[in-house]
Amino acid sequence: MSPAGSARTAGERSRPRDRKARILAVAMELFHRHGYAATGMEDIAAAAGVTAGALYRHFPGKRELLGRALAHGLDELLTELGTATDLPHLLEAAAHFTLDRRGTTVLWEREARHLSDTDRSEVERGHAQAAHGVTAALRAAEGERASGRDLGLVAWACLAVLASPSYHHTTLTRPRFDELLVSAAAAVCRTDVRRPPSAPGLPVPVAGILPSTRHEALLAAALPLFSAHGFDGVGLEDVARAVGMSRAAVYAHYDSKADLLMATLRRESEAAWYALNRALAESASAAEALERVLRAYAASATASRGLSGLLVSEVPRLPDEQRESAHRTQLAYVAEWVALLRACRPELDECAARVAVHASLTLVNVVSRRPEVRRHADPVDVLTTLGLSVLLGTGATTATTTAPRRSPS
Numbered sequence: 001m002s003p004a005g006s007a008r009t010a011g012e013r014s015r016p017r018d019r020k021a022r023i024l025a026v027a028m029e030l031f032h033r034h035g036y037a038a039t040g041m042e043d044i045a046a047a048a049g050v051t052a053g054a055l056y057r058h059f060p061g062k063r064e065l066l067g068r069a070l071a072h073g074l075d076e077l078l079t080e081l082g083t084a085t086d087l088p089h090l091l092e093a094a095a096h097f098t099l100d101r102r103g104t105t106v107l108w109e110r111e112a113r114h115l116s117d118t119d120r121s122e123v124e125r126g127h128a129q130a131a132h133g134v135t136a137a138l139r140a141a142e143g144e145r146a147s148g149r150d151l152g153l154v155a156w157a158c159l160a161v162l163a164s165p166s167y168h169h170t171t172l173t174r175p176r177f178d179e180l181l182v183s184a185a186a187a188v189c190r191t192d193v194r195r196p197p198s199a200p201g202l203p204v205p206v207a208g209i210l211p212s213t214r215h216e217a218l219l220a221a222a223l224p225l226f227s228a229h230g231f232d233g234v235g236l237e238d239v240a241r242a243v244g245m246s247r248a249a250v251y252a253h254y255d256s257k258a259d260l261l262m263a264t265l266r267r268e269s270e271a272a273w274y275a276l277n278r279a280l281a282e283s284a285s286a287a288e289a290l291e292r293v294l295r296a297y298a299a300s301a302t303a304s305r306g307l308s309g310l311l312v313s314e315v316p317r318l319p320d321e322q323r324e325s326a327h328r329t330q331l332a333y334v335a336e337w338v339a340l341l342r343a344c345r346p347e348l349d350e351c352a353a354r355v356a357v358h359a360s361l362t363l364v365n366v367v368s369r370r371p372e373v374r375r376h377a378d379p380v381d382v383l384t385t386l387g388l389s390v391l392l393g394t395g396a397t398t399a400t401t402t403a404p405r406r407s408p409s
Helices: 001-014 019-034 041-049 052-056 062-082 087-100 104-114 119-145 151-167 176-191 214-229 235-244 256-282 288-302 305-315 321-342 350-367 379-392
Strands: none
Touching: 001 379, 019 052, 019 062, 019 104, 019 235, 041 062, 062 087, 062 119, 062 350, 087 176, 104 119, 104 151, 104 214, 104 288, 119 151, 151 176, 151 350, 151 379, 176 350, 214 235, 214 256, 235 256, 235 288, 256 288, 256 321, 288 321, 288 350, 288 379, 321 350, 321 379, 350 379
């Protein structure tokens, strides 16, 4: 036996105790950086410093490894939250966890469709347990003042804010980043959202009808398909079937699946920009414009997963040039929000304002899909109230009042 072979055998026999934890950490990093589809078991084994055989002894396949990695990240979060003695300490623990592991939450958002039903249920239970912990801490902190408040909804909104750094790349020194995140989450916790007077069933989604022109029908059909199944899970034949066309006929309108995805993103982005520009045109002040654009964004998010979901999950699948174009558009859109917020709160520097804007956007994107908000008579109003609490740092608003409409001059 060669000396190298002896060293390898001895290394394998040693099997450090943290090997499985290291594999899970490496898998999370690679899945986050390259995506589930583009990451192989061999890549993970090489990055973790183990043989492929050793990796398969721990995890039978990539799907199981993704499930274990996400569950492991949640277990670590729940352990951190479990050490908190009160609400302020819980918010600090959650902020530290997110900033130490910024890829964890966005990975769940982007790759959950690849999980088995069992793993998905386990991860969902972990999220529910985290929300229950925040709810309990809120109730303990508020005492009698908690009566009538929708603490469950506020807890989910708080967790969305704390997870928001996973969805952007703004960098700040620690502990300043931690402090900004905790402050935004605390503002949400102070927001007085009342429980709905009754508990009606969730509204039944309307299927809707497609446009009559084929080009527009393809765009309208592609958005929910890409959102539900991802770029890799949708073929042009699926989109064609949804509008009653042949796969070959699609090429008269779009050169490729990537071209169709980019066109869908562009259309959703144009709608967001139209709403923003209209809010600016109809507003007499930056504060009024900020509320209007937030309300419009909440209305769009409530109606459809739309742009936010595609930006998180599918932009990495685009060719380099198109991906960079989508990112530039997103950055410019966020910059408009940042400018409005700084006009309202001149004490904020650009980085702090950007953190607050991303926290508010993430809150709307995440909470708009929760059943807790859809039980309210006006989910858009609730989301606007919560989002404004993050942007303005108040958390004291109990109702949102839209200023009178003005015609553009």
